[in-house]
Amino acid sequence: MKIKILTFFLIATFGTSPGYCCGYLTDLIExxxxxxxxxxxxxxxxxxxxxxxLSDKDKINKKTLNSDRQIEDVISKIASKNQGxxxxxxxxxxxxxxxxxxxxxxxxxxxxxxxxxxxxxxLCKNNCPVDAIELQMKKPVWIKNECVMxxxxxxxxxxFAIQYDNRTKNHGxxxxxHIDSLD
Numbered sequence: 452m453k454i455k456i457l458t459f460f461l462i463a464t465f466g467t468s469p470g471y472c473c474g475y476l477t478d479l480i481e482x483x484x485x486x487x488x489x490x491x492x493x494x495x496x497x498x499x500x501x502x503x504x505l506s507d508k509d510k511i512n513k514k515t516l517n518s519d520r521q522i523e524d525v526i527s528k529i530a531s532k533n534q535g536x537x538x539x540x541x542x543x544x545x546x547x548x549x550x551x552x553x554x555x556x557x558x559x560x561x562x563x564x565x566x567x568x569x570x571x572x573x574l575c576k577n578n579c580p581v582d583a584i585e586l587q588m589k590k591p592v593w594i595k596n597e598c599v600m601x602x603x604x605x606x607x608x609x610x611f612a613i614q615y616d617n618r619t620k621n622h623g624x625x626x627x628x629h630i631d632s633l634d
Contacts, residue, residue, distance in 0.1 A: 460529050464493045464518075466499060467540075469541055470541065470542050473536075489537060493521045500615065501616065511625060567612075569610060572609065574607045575604035581598050582595075
């Protein structure tokens, strides 16, 4: 009888810091009796527009090209079966635990609003990863107080009608150029 050995490669994408996400996943995987062979991080465009401005297209394109190079490097390392911790800009666990508690208030859907440009197309509802959005009278309504605040719905909105307080209007939207179809 052959024993199949599972190989785990963790890849975290991030905008500012991957925090301790690979550490949390490693802890979980190892608690189940498995080993993580390698951990990687890829710096991407930070799309959290309440803080980050995405309106400079040249700057965003440069960051996307840099991400593409990092992805190729990770693919090469995985193909070569390199092992180790290749995560850059990670933070210690205690710092991430504190940040998670502090940032909980910014993850409230009460910060979100819809402006008059909403066409009721439903892309926001169809693309919410935690099903926190319903359409009521053809307008999105957040039915959960907390969501993962990925802001995917904001970036997918064809009319840029979804806003986070007054901090996103001038910061623009971002869709990765490698994504060629949306729901």
